Amino acid sequence: MSEKKTIRLIITRQDRPDSAPYEEEFEIPYRPNMNVISALMEIRRNPVNAKGQKTTPVVWEMNCLEEVCGACSMVINGKPRQACTALIDKLEQPIRLEPMRTFPVVRDLQVDRSRMFDSLKKVKAWIPIDGTYDLGPGPRMPERKRQWAYELSKCMTCGVCLEACPNVNSKSNFIGPAPLSQVRLFNAHPTGAMHKAERMKAIMGDGGLANCGNSQNCVQACPKGIPLTTSIAALNREATIQMFRNFFGSDEV
Numbered sequence: 001m002s003e004k005k006t007i008r009l010i011i012t013r014q015d016r017p018d019s020a021p022y023e024e025e026f027e028i029p030y031r032p033n034m035n036v037i038s039a040l041m042e043i044r045r046n047p048v049n050a051k052g053q054k055t056t057p058v059v060w061e062m063n064c065l066e067e068v069c070g071a072c073s074m075v076i077n078g079k080p081r082q083a084c085t086a087l088i089d090k091l092e093q094p095i096r097l098e099p100m101r102t103f104p105v106v107r108d109l110q111v112d113r114s115r116m117f118d119s120l121k122k123v124k125a126w127i128p129i130d131g132t133y134d135l136g137p138g139p140r141m142p143e144r145k146r147q148w149a150y151e152l153s154k155c156m157t158c159g160v161c162l163e164a165c166p167n168v169n170s171k172s173n174f175i176g177p178a179p180l181s182q183v184r185l186f187n188a189h190p191t192g193a194m195h196k197a198e199r200m201k202a203i204m205g206d207g208g209l210a211n212c213g214n215s216q217n218c219v220q221a222c223p224k225g226i227p228l229t230t231s232i233a234a235l236n237r238e239a240t241i242q243m244f245r246n247f248f249g250s251d252e253v
C-alpha cells in the first residue's frame with residue numbers, strides 16, 4: 001500500500017501576548033495546489049499535532065487572500081511574506097511558520113501592526129478633503145506622474161519591510177520604510193502637497209529619516225516592488241531643502 005503524502009509544519013506558537021513562545025509540529029494530509037493559509041485551515045479543522053495530541057487551533061489573520069490586504073503576513077521558512085501567496089509545493093519542508101517579531105504578538109501568528117498605522121497618522125498619510133460641500137473635480141495629474149504614484153500607492157501596510165529592516169525593533173522608534181514612502185506619495189499629490197511641510201517636519205525628527213541605516217533590506221523584501229530606498233533618498237534631498245527653508249524662515253518647500 002502506498003504511503004499517503006503529508007505536509008510537515010513547525011509553528012511557533014504563543015498563547016498570550018506576555019507568555020513564552022514554543023514550537024508545535026503538525027503533519028497534515030497533502031492536497032494539490034495548497035498554500036500556507038489552506039494548510040492552517042486544515043489544522044484549524046482538525047487541531048491535532050504531529051504527536052497525535054489534541055491541541056488548540058493555530059491563530060492567524062487573513063482577509064483578501066490575494067496579496068492585497070497584508071493581514072496574513074508572517075515569517076515563512078525565515079522570510080517575511082504573505083501566507084496567502086506562499087504555495088506549499090514551492091516551500092521546503094518542514095515548513096516553519098513564525099510571527100513577525102517586529103510587532104507585538106497577539107497570539108500564535110497574529111501580530112499587532114498598530115505601530116505602522118500610528119506612524120501613518122503621525123506623517124498625515126492622507127489627502128485632506130473637506131466633505132461638507134462638493135469640491136468638484138480635483139486637480140488633474142499628468143498621466144506619467146499618476147502611473148508613478150500608482151506604484152507607490154500599492155503599499156498594503158503588510159509590515160514585511162519593517163520586519164526586514166534591522167533598524168526597526170522594540171528598542172527603536174524608527175517609523176520604517178513604508179510610512180516614509182507614503183510621505184513621498186502624498187507630498188507628490190497636488191492636494192496632498194498642502195501638508196508637505198508638516199509631513200517633512202514629522203519625518204525630520206526623532207524616529208524619522210535619520211534612523212535609516214541604509215541596509216537596503218526593505219526594497220528587496222517588499223512584495224509589491226515599491227522603490228523604498230529611492231523614496232528615502234528622495235525624501236533626504238527634500239529634507240535638506242526643507243532645512244534651508246526653515247533656516248530662512250519660510251514654511252514652504
Ligand code: SF4
Pocket residue numbers: 070154155156157158159160161162177178181221222223224225226228
Ligand atoms: S512598502 Fe511593501 S513591504 Fe512595506 S508595508 Fe508596504 S507593501 Fe509591505
Ligand code: FES
Pocket residue numbers: 061062063064065066067068069070071072073082083084085
Ligand atoms: S490575506 Fe490579504 S494579503 Fe494575504
